Amino acid sequence: MREYKSYFRPEIEAMAGYTPGEQPKVSRLIKLNTNENPYPPSPKAMAVLKDFDSTRLHRYPNANADEFCEAVAKRFGISRNMVIAGNGSDDILTISFRAFTSEKLSMACLEPTYSLYKELIRMQNAKMQTIKLNTEDFSLPENFLEQSQGANLLIITRPNAPTGNSFPLEKIREICEKFDGVVLIDEAYADFTSDNCMELAKTMPNVIVSRTMSKSYSLAGMRFAYAVGHPELIKGMYKLKDSYNVDMVAQKVALAAFEDIDYLEKNVKAIKETRARVANKLKSLGFKVIDSESNFLFVSPPDGDGENYFTELRKENIICRYFPGEITGKYLRISIGTSEEMDEVLRITEKIYKKS
Numbered sequence: 143m144r145e146y147k148s149y150f151r152p153e154i155e156a157m158a159g160y161t162p163g164e165q166p167k168v169s170r171l172i173k174l175n176t177n178e179n180p181y182p183p184s185p186k187a188m189a190v191l192k193d194f195d196s197t198r199l200h201r202y203p204n205a206n207a208d209e210f211c212e213a214v215a216k217r218f219g220i221s222r223n224m225v226i227a228g229n230g231s232d233d234i235l236t237i238s239f240r241a242f243t244s245e246k247l248s249m250a251c252l253e254p255t256y257s258l259y260k261e262l263i264r265m266q267n268a269k270m271q272t273i274k275l276n277t278e279d280f281s282l283p284e285n286f287l288e289q290s291q292g293a294n295l296l297i298i299t300r301p302n303a304p305t306g307n308s309f310p311l312e313k314i315r316e317i318c319e320k321f322d323g324v325v326l327i328d329e330a331y332a333d334f335t336s337d338n339c340m341e342l343a344k345t346m347p348n349v350i351v352s353r354t355m356s357k358s359y360s361l362a363g364m365r366f367a368y369a370v371g372h373p374e375l376i377k378g379m380y381k382l383k384d385s386y387n388v389d390m391v392a393q394k395v396a397l398a399a400f401e402d403i404d405y406l407e408k409n410v411k412a413i414k415e416t417r418a419r420v421a422n423k424l425k426s427l428g429f430k431v432i433d434s435e436s437n438f439l440f441v442s443p444p445d446g447d448g449e450n451y452f453t454e455l456r457k458e459n460i461i462c463r464y465f466p467g468e469i470t471g472k473y474l475r476i477s478i479g480t481s482e483e484m485d486e487v488l489r490i491t492e493k494i495y496k497k498s
């Protein structure tokens with residue numbers, strides 16, 4: 143047999159690939175590392191799943207998730223041709239990178255931000271411009287537009303990950319007006335904020351807003367998301383998506399979850415209350431806590447050693463996400479779990495920092 147040699151494109155060969163948050167097999171673990179929702183999906187969504195007629199699975203699904211996209215269009219008062227569904231927002235992002243970046247067309251995004259973007263840009267063999275957030279509070283820098291200049295795709299993650307903070311809506315509007323390219327606003331955490339950018343996607347020709355069902359709707363395991371934008375932008379994205387990118391079961395379940403607004407609101411309210419309580423307590427213990435508009439907190443312990451805090455929590459079966467780096471290494475990202483889980487986090491945290 144011939145010896146293996148690489149058949150990959152050089153840029154793919156050089157890629158490390160995206161590292162997803164750990165999905166541990168140990169069951170007695172408080173899992174706060176991937177910003178999942180600690181509560182189950184809507185009972186109405188679970189009923190749809192239970193009653194799903196699996197004999198129908200021999201047929202392909204509706205190729206464009208029409209029923210779901212129509213529900214989105216109705217909710218936001220837009221036309222059907224302004225909506226596309228995806229197999230999670232990672233799929234929406236992949237489609238967008240294919241559409242708007244190439245060797246000649248670069249992408250700009252925040253630093254720090256969601257780490258998948260830098261993998262997707264490598265696949266395109268395209269260049270990435272990073273716009274460093276102010277280190278003190280992760281707010282937008284004064285010269286934001288200057289730093290994004292020349293890119294064809296600008297991704298604004300609002301609220302941002304892993305920092306959790308949002309950015310002033312008026313500032314985002316101004317950026318969208320002045321930026322000469324497509325602005326993709328990744329609103330994975332929009333339901334946990336006080337405002338959002340949907341109006342910009344509805345009214346501006348260069349803005350796309352992407353939303354996921356993974357976080358506020360408790361459907362991370364199902365993989366479902368959607369994006370809204372100008373009909374011409376969305377039309378181009380349809381050309382690039384996988385032919386049947388969202389499966390039949392997910393379309394039905396996601397629709398039921400999307401329409402159960404009462405459940406969504408109840409769930410989001412509980413998470414926001416827990417978030418405020420945990421943030422206050424950590425501040426009283428001497429932590430620096432970045433103002434969060436998401437379902438997680440980005441916090442720096444009194445000694446500024448995020449890795450040590452991660453390790454100490456891990457010893458107690460609490461798993462969070464640590465991001466090494468000069469700035470991010472001082473922090474730990476903690477997803478908001480149930481009230482009881484967060485009580486345990488606070489109890490252990492008090493124990494750790496009383497020792498030192």
Ligand SMILES: Cc1ncc(COP(=O)(O)O)c(C=O)c1O
Nearest residue numbers: 230231232256303330354356367
């Ligand atoms: C900012 C951001 N965008 C997108 C995603 C991916 O979400 P999805 O589960 O919809 O692929 C995440 C997941 O953590 C995220 O933090």
